[in-house]
Amino acid sequence: AIGPTVGGVVLQQLSWRWMFWLVLPIAVLALLLALPVHARAETQAAQGLPPQAFSADLVRIDAAGEPRETAGRLYASGTGIRIETPDFPGNYFLVDLEARASYYVQPAQRMIMEARLSSPLALVFLPVDPDNPCPQWQAQAALAGAPADAARSDTAPWRCERIGDAVVDGRRAIGYRVTPQQRHLHAAWIDPELRMPLRMQAAFGSAELVNVRLGAPAAELLRVPFEFRKFDPQTLIERIKQSDVWVEPPPP
Numbered sequence: 001a002i003g004p005t006v007g008g009v010v011l012q013q014l015s016w017r018w019m020f021w022l023v024l025p026i027a028v029l030a031l032l033l034a035l036p037v038h039a040r041a042e043t044q045a046a047q048g049l050p051p052q053a054f055s056a057d058l059v060r061i062d063a064a065g066e067p068r069e070t071a072g073r074l075y076a077s078g079t080g081i082r083i084e085t086p087d088f089p090g091n092y093f094l095v096d097l098e099a100r101a102s103y104y105v106q107p108a109q110r111m112i113m114e115a116r117l118s119s120p121l122a123l124v125f126l127p128v129d130p131d132n133p134c135p136q137w138q139a140q141a142a143l144a145g146a147p148a149d150a151a152r153s154d155t156a157p158w159r160c161e162r163i164g165d166a167v168v169d170g171r172r173a174i175g176y177r178v179t180p181q182q183r184h185l186h187a188a189w190i191d192p193e194l195r196m197p198l199r200m201q202a203a204f205g206s207a208e209l210v211n212v213r214l215g216a217p218a219a220e221l222l223r224v225p226f227e228f229r230k231f232d233p234q235t236l237i238e239r240i241k242q243s244d245v246w247v248e249p250p251p252p
Contacts (some may be wrong), residue, residue, distance in 0.1 A: 052194055053077035053216035056209040058121070060086060064205075074125060076196060076207060079223035083121050093122045094224055100143055103224055112224070113231035115144075120184035121207060123199045129173055130192040134158040137178070137185060156180070163187065168198040170209040 043161055058072035070086040079097040093115050094103045102115035102122050111242045123144055128136040160176040166189050167173070173189035182202075189199040191212075199208045 010012050033050050052214055054194055054196075054212055055217045056212045057067075057206045058083065058085065059210055060205065061207065062205040075217040076127070077195075077216045077219075077222055081122075081126065082217075082221050082247075083119065083125060085119060085121060087119070093119055094222065095122055096224060097125065097127065102144065105225060105228070107225075107228075110225075110228045111231050112226070112228040120202055120204065121200075124185050124202075125209070127195050128190060128197070130142055130190050130195055130211060132160065133176060133188070133190055133197075134160040134178065141182065141184070158182075166199075168208060169212065171198060171212060173198045212223075 055075045058074050061067045073084040075082040081091040081095040089108045116140040159179045163175040174188045177187045184202050186201045188197040191198045
């Protein structure tokens with residue numbers, strides 16, 4: 001080990017000014033190399049990107065506590081999430097976190113449309129910060145245009161109160177109660193390894209992810225089929241206006 005010897009010689013032969021200029025380029029280089037890593041970590045923390053890709057079965061439980069007979073599926077990898085629910089057999093939701101967009105896909109009709117408020121599941125089952133999940137949930141709700149109760153401001157920050165840990169289908173999950181309570185989200189339990197909710201409670205009941213399988217799902221499952229026809233509600237309204245069934249509203 002010649003490090004101590006070389007260091008001793010340098011300290012004896014060079015003044016502190018020479019030492020400063022000798023060390024400065026090394027320090028600057030180390031800082032420049034660290035910045036991209038830090039920025040990438042900050043971005044992932046802000047977006048709540050999960051460290052692992054996975055898939056799972058999605059079980060819906062109604063307000064009376066009765067599970068739905070048919071389970072759905074959830075696939076997550078990188079910035080893409082696909083949600084298949086029993087409410088829309090054969091169709092599915094795609095969430096593109098990077099583009100900040102959600103889509104409802106109807107393969108049989110080869111049609112795609114903006115999802116927005118089509119399913120509360122797409123507003124909750126997102127990558128979040130396990131220590132502070134509310135910013136991601138509130139941002140997704142604002143993006144979808146989720147209505148706020150008249151008694152509160154939709155611009156006020158949501159608060160996530162920790163309510164203890166739980167075990168959901170054999171996996172540890174951190175529980176949070178959302179304040180002010182949202183219609184589509186009362187509480188949720190987050191897997192700190194996946195950075196995703198495993199269970200949620202809302203006005204309609206609850207939903208859980210079970211049979212979690214680690215590993216990236218097929219890329220085709222998360223691809224947005226932009227070649228499908230895009231449904232445009234305004235175009236549909238204009239077509240109805242041109243038909244015999246349209247009745248102009250009376251003037252105010």
